[in-house]
Amino acid sequence: MSRLREHKMTTPTPETSVPEGEQPVATCPYCDRPFRRERLRDLHVGDVHEEWTEAEREAYEVAVEAESEDLFQYHLKVAGALGATYAVLFLLAVVGFSL
Numbered sequence: 351m352s353r354l355r356e357h358k359m360t361t362p363t364p365e366t367s368v369p370e371g372e373q374p375v376a377t378c379p380y381c382d383r384p385f386r387r388e389r390l391r392d393l394h395v396g397d398v399h400e401e402w403t404e405a406e407r408e409a410y411e412v413a414v415e416a417e418s419e420d421l422f423q424y425h426l427k428v429a430g431a432l433g434a435t436y437a438v439l440f441l442l443a444v445v446g447f448s449l
């Protein structure tokens with residue numbers, strides 16, 4: 351197997367990249383990069399391109415806000431899953447040691 355093929359098979363496609371044949375939802379007005387979501391485009395414009403307009407700056411701030419909300423919800427889910435696992439293991443231990 352060639353190294354390139356191996357690389358393609360073992361490297362996961364990032365969620366941000368647009369697969370071939372799929373119509374991109376948004377494109378960067380500066381470098382024409384396609385995006386699957388408008389929020390990703392707004393973040394890209396804010397992070398990579400310096401010469402942004404007032405509207406793009408606002409969109410960037412909204413996108414950053416939404417990203418951090420999503421991240422916070424993800425943290426809550428992870429903490430909840432860990433808490434549930436801990437509770438189940440604790441109950442199993444109580445039942446197991448009382449037999």
Ligand SMILES: [Zn+2]
Pocket residue numbers: 378379380381382383394395398399
């Ligand atoms: Zn761009």
